[in-house]
Amino acid sequence: MKNFKRIFCLALCVFMLATAVTGVASAEEATGAAPFRLSVTVNGDTATSRGFCWYTAEEAATKIEFDGMDESFYKVSDVVCEEWDGNYMHKLVVSELKKGTTYTYRVGDGTNWSEWGTFTTDDGDNKVSFINIADVQASNLENFQVGANTLTEAFKKLPGADFVSNCGDFTNDSTNEEWNYYDEAFGAMNKNFTIVPVAGNHDGLGVEYWFNNMFALDTTESVQIKDGVNYSFDYGNAHFAVLNTNDILAISNAQLEWLKNDMKSTDKDWKIVFMHKSPYTLGKDGKWPDALYLQDCLPGVMAECNVDMVFSGHDHQYLRTKPLTNGQIDANGTTWVLSGTAGTKRYEVRPFLAGHFMNTDHIANLVVQKDGYGNYWDGFSWENTTERNIGYCFETVEIDGGTLTLKTYIVNEKTGMTNIVDEIDFTKKTGENKITFEGDNTTSEMDYTLNIIPSFFNLAKYAIGTWLPEFFAMLPELLYSVIVYDTF
Numbered sequence: 001m002k003n004f005k006r007i008f009c010l011a012l013c014v015f016m017l018a019t020a021v022t023g024v025a026s027a028e029e030a031t032g033a034a035p036f037r038l039s040v041t042v043n044g045d046t047a048t049s050r051g052f053c054w055y056t057a058e059e060a061a062t063k064i065e066f067d068g069m070d071e072s073f074y075k076v077s078d079v080v081c082e083e084w085d086g087n088y089m090h091k092l093v094v095s096e097l098k099k100g101t102t103y104t105y106r107v108g109d110g111t112n113w114s115e116w117g118t119f120t121t122d123d124g125d126n127k128v129s130f131i132n133i134a135d136v137q138a139s140n141l142e143n144f145q146v147g148a149n150t151l152t153e154a155f156k157k158l159p160g161a162d163f164v165s166n167c168g169d170f171t172n173d174s175t176n177e178e179w180n181y182y183d184e185a186f187g188a189m190n191k192n193f194t195i196v197p198v199a200g201n202h203d204g205l206g207v208e209y210w211f212n213n214m215f216a217l218d219t220t221e222s223v224q225i226k227d228g229v230n231y232s233f234d235y236g237n238a239h240f241a242v243l244n245t246n247d248i249l250a251i252s253n254a255q256l257e258w259l260k261n262d263m264k265s266t267d268k269d270w271k272i273v274f275m276h277k278s279p280y281t282l283g284k285d286g287k288w289p290d291a292l293y294l295q296d297c298l299p300g301v302m303a304e305c306n307v308d309m310v311f312s313g314h315d316h317q318y319l320r321t322k323p324l325t326n327g328q329i330d331a332n333g334t335t336w337v338l339s340g341t342a343g344t345k346r347y348e349v350r351p352f353l354a355g356h357f358m359n360t361d362h363i364a365n366l367v368v369q370k371d372g373y374g375n376y377w378d379g380f381s382w383e384n385t386t387e388r389n390i391g392y393c394f395e396t397v398e399i400d401g402g403t404l405t406l407k408t409y410i411v412n413e414k415t416g417m418t419n420i421v422d423e424i425d426f427t428k429k430t431g432e433n434k435i436t437f438e439g440d441n442t443t444s445e446m447d448y449t450l451n452i453i454p455s456f457f458n459l460a461k462y463a464i465g466t467w468l469p470e471f472f473a474m475l476p477e478l479l480y481s482v483i484v485y486d487t488f
């Protein structure tokens, strides 16, 4: 009995000591004022302005400092310090910077500073280049590191990228733990480039305000900021619009109107859209009405506004369409690029979608990043497979005057080698786009609320009138896929 008591007391002491050690470790973490989760975003004029967002574990002042530059040479505005989910979110916007200049900066409270980071403002010429990634959607550090390695490889291919667009699903559940893993894996890079973030469903749906609270974006024209943010900017001779496809499950009438006005309010030579959900896909989510609704409502706007290219994510495979105008092949149409995942979660091809929700004649390039069935599409058969395609995906885009070059790469899962899997040049006559909208492009809360019912009605009309009959027509092929390939 005595021995039992001794063992019990010893076990209790060990338990209490372990708890105390853990407690001290997390308490230290909880009291720090050192900045973490730092990001630099486009915010306003890319030649003169940037947004900054970071976190501290305790309440602290929100300051930025530039190496060798007095405060009188720039303006700081929109300063925010708010508690968010147990930490403190800091945001500010720096403007009145000089174009074409590389700045070295750090953020903090005046005593506790981040490491120095750098960014470069747009120089105003007719060139812009960027790296695009999507869908890291990780839950553990190891998988975030795979995504970060993909981005490292991308910078080797395009070291001078003006910005990095991320088509969404940064994390799986938008928890503090996951965003900290994201920061641990990407943080060293994040402070040294400008990011164009896109809200994924994992960043916005059911995890309200996380996306907006992770990035200092210009939300003045956003239709709402709860589930994501829509915004736009110019860089070089291109105009970029970022959509929020969490808005009423896909896109509201208000956001469609915003997109139309936004694209009509620019005379830039190239018009590019970033969004999360994909209308043209052969992936897992290509069978659901929310993503497919985008096939119904976006092509008309893209055609009306001469949008050249749309980048999306969500379906974790790479697919580039031929240029399409209102769903028909047309050399002057819009090219739709499903980005492929930079992370480890990769989706098989769903051949049952072909001929129903995806016309295979419209596919210019398809790369399924997994081994086995449908890994490679040659235009005729799903049976092909190639080792080259198995890995993690990123794109580079370089615009120089009237030429846009898109290159898509896979970082091979086994060898770590980076192989090009798609490459295409687009050319156009510059100076053709005209401004046809000048005015207020903001959406009032009242307008948005009044639009909710018609927006849902449009989605429901599409789901019942178009999607459902086609889904039933596809059902035999879908069931065959489930039985034979165990793929839904």
Ligand SMILES: [Fe+2]
Residues within 6 Å of the ligand: 169, 200, 201, 202, 276, 313, 314, 315
């Ligand atoms: Fe997604």
